[in-house]
Amino acid sequence: MTDPFTLFDQWYAQARETEINDSNAMALATADARGRPSVRMVLLKGHGPDGFVFYTNFEGRKAGELLVNPHAALLFHWKSLRRQIRIEGAVGPVDDAAADAYFASRSRDSQLGAWASDQSRPLPSRNIFMARFEEASARFAGGPVPRPPHWSGFRVVPERIEFWQDREHRLHERRLFERQDDGWCEGLLYP
Numbered sequence: 001m002t003d004p005f006t007l008f009d010q011w012y013a014q015a016r017e018t019e020i021n022d023s024n025a026m027a028l029a030t031a032d033a034r035g036r037p038s039v040r041m042v043l044l045k046g047h048g049p050d051g052f053v054f055y056t057n058f059e060g061r062k063a064g065e066l067l068v069n070p071h072a073a074l075l076f077h078w079k080s081l082r083r084q085i086r087i088e089g090a091v092g093p094v095d096d097a098a099a100d101a102y103f104a105s106r107s108r109d110s111q112l113g114a115w116a117s118d119q120s121r122p123l124p125s126r127n128i129f130m131a132r133f134e135e136a137s138a139r140f141a142g143g144p145v146p147r148p149p150h151w152s153g154f155r156v157v158p159e160r161i162e163f164w165q166d167r168e169h170r171l172h173e174r175r176l177f178e179r180q181d182d183g184w185c186e187g188l189l190y191p
């Protein structure tokens with residue numbers, strides 16, 4: 001039996017070659033405390049048997065939902081390969097060291113943007129946002145930009161991963177991996 005992470009790596013490597021941009025873009029679905037769903041795109045910034053990692057503001061809408069309901073679904077759709085991968089699992093924060101390391105790798109302006117943005121909250125005008133960006137720039141002038149306390153990563157620890165490959169006449173292939181004890185069991189689904 002193939003392990004789903006090896007298969008993910010193979011498909012992801014192919015996507016990096018074929019997709020014109022953002023081959024690491026994935027839809028992230030969350031739900032609030034009442035079970036009402038919301039979805040938006042995020043970028044995959046790390047993955048492996050420990051889970052799938054993205055970074056964001058921890059005071060925005062998605063984080064608010066994940067903090068009360070720590071379960072998520074991820075979806076990759078690689079159009080030119082005619083493939084999708086669905087991932088579902090429990091969610092937790094990455095550790096501070098990982099978040100610091102990733103934040104340090106971002107461009108300085110992206111780092112300043114993380115300080116300037118009250119993600120998901122109403123913005124009266126674009127000028128206000130730009131002024132906040134300039135304030136952050138002045139505040140950290142001459143030194144490194146530290147990671148804001150409200151900015152970090154979430155890790156989705158998969159319980160279920162499905163690989164979907166388009167086939168002629170909608171006779172698609174669906175391979176489902178479900179976590180079982182210490183390993184994974186694999187099966188097929190009708191398309």
Ligand SMILES: Cc1cc2nc3c(=O)[nH]c(=O)nc-3n(C[C@H](O)[C@H](O)[C@H](O)COP(=O)(O)O)c2cc1C
Pocket residue numbers: 022025038040041042043044054055056057060061062063119120
């Ligand atoms: C391709 C793409 C990638 C994105 N990646 C991220 C990301 O990694 N982190 C993030 O916070 N927002 C990212 N965004 C913006 C989100 O889609 C979203 O607008 C923002 O995070 C606010 O979502 P929320 O209000 O549900 O928290 C991305 C948008 C696009 C279109």
